[in-house]
Amino acid sequence: ILGGSTAGAHQRPYMASLQVDGHHVCGGLLIAEQWVLSAAHCMEDMKGKTFQVLLGAHSLSQPEPHKRLYAVRAAVRHPGSNIETNDDDLLLLQLEEKATLSEHVKILPFQRQDVDVPPGTMCEAAGWGFTSHSGRKPDELQQVERPVKSREECNRRPYHDNTITDKMLCTDSRKKDTCKGDSGGPLICNGVAEGVVTAGARVCGNYKKPGIYTRIAAYVDWIDGVMAAAEE
Numbered sequence: 001i002l003g004g005s006t007a008g009a010h011q012r013p014y015m016a017s018l019q020v021d022g023h024h025v026c027g028g029l030l031i032a033e034q035w036v037l038s039a040a041h042c043m044e045d046m047k048g049k050t051f052q053v054l055l056g057a058h059s060l061s062q063p064e065p066h067k068r069l070y071a072v073r074a075a076v077r078h079p080g081s082n083i084e085t086n087d088d089d090l091l092l093l094q095l096e097e098k099a100t101l102s103e104h105v106k107i108l109p110f111q112r113q114d115v116d117v118p119p120g121t122m123c124e125a126a127g128w129g130f131t132s133h134s135g136r137k138p139d140e141l142q143q144v145e146r147p148v149k150s151r152e153e154c155n156r157r158p159y160h161d162n163t164i165t166d167k168m169l170c171t172d173s174r175k176k177d178t179c180k181g182d183s184g185g186p187l188i189c190n191g192v193a194e195g196v197v198t199a200g201a202r203v204c205g206n207y208k209k210p211g212i213y214t215r216i217a218a219y220v221d222w223i224d225g226v227m228a229a230a231e232e
């Protein structure tokens with residue numbers, strides 16, 4: 001997160017850190033007791049290694065009473081996701097067991113109505129991604145407030161030039177923005193998860209490349225279907 005601030009400890013108890021070999025790779029959000037939603041791009045460069053999911057954390061390094069690392073039983077990428085585009089950039093992770101919910105570990109409701117967030121709406125992103133262009137990594141969860149940018153404007157040059165689909169949304173990225181390591185985390189508008197951070201143009205804090213998020217409401221059927229199928 002560029003240009004943001006340290007979140008209040010455990011004020012965002014739905015936040016997940018996706019870890020490989022004990023290192024933070026991507027963010028995620030707890031959407032059900034046994035399911036974390038994240039971004040499909042986070043599985044690149046995994047080289048067959050496995051994810052673990054850290055819940056209940058504020059600091060990545062310090063021991064915290066409610067911090068717990070969960071093994072992943074299943075990782076389900078959206079079938080439409082691919083490395084060339086930002087399309088369908090969603091990943092569902094089934095935890096090895098149901099998460100123990102508490103004041104520090106809570107489910108975040110996501111938007112189920114497939115209606116665009118009005119441009120200008122102030123939303124929040126959070127994550128343990130880079131806090132500088134030089135790639136500084138925070139130990140404590142960071143957050144930033146960003147206004148939604150209309151798809152119509154976001155699709156113009158010099159912005160994303162007609163690559164933003166109805167299943168994506170944009171936020172202004174001047175100075176304050178998401179960055180590497182924030183992928184997979186939530187964009188929260190009025191207390192509801194509306195988006196999942198995608199790497200987009202893989203640049204940060206440049207007003208010409210607004211932040212791109214996958215619109216969760218456009219994938220409700222897929223999300224419900226994957227979770228239901230695992231219950232059978």
Ligand SMILES: CC(C)CC(=O)Nc1cccc(-c2cccc(CN)c2)c1
Pocket residue numbers: 025026041042043044045173177178179180181182183197198199200201202203204205210211212
């Ligand atoms: C395996 C993946 C983690 C590789 C990857 O994501 N790289 C990468 C590099 C530079 C910026 C970003 C990035 C992420 C989230 C938001 C943004 C821009 N808002 C950029 C992402």
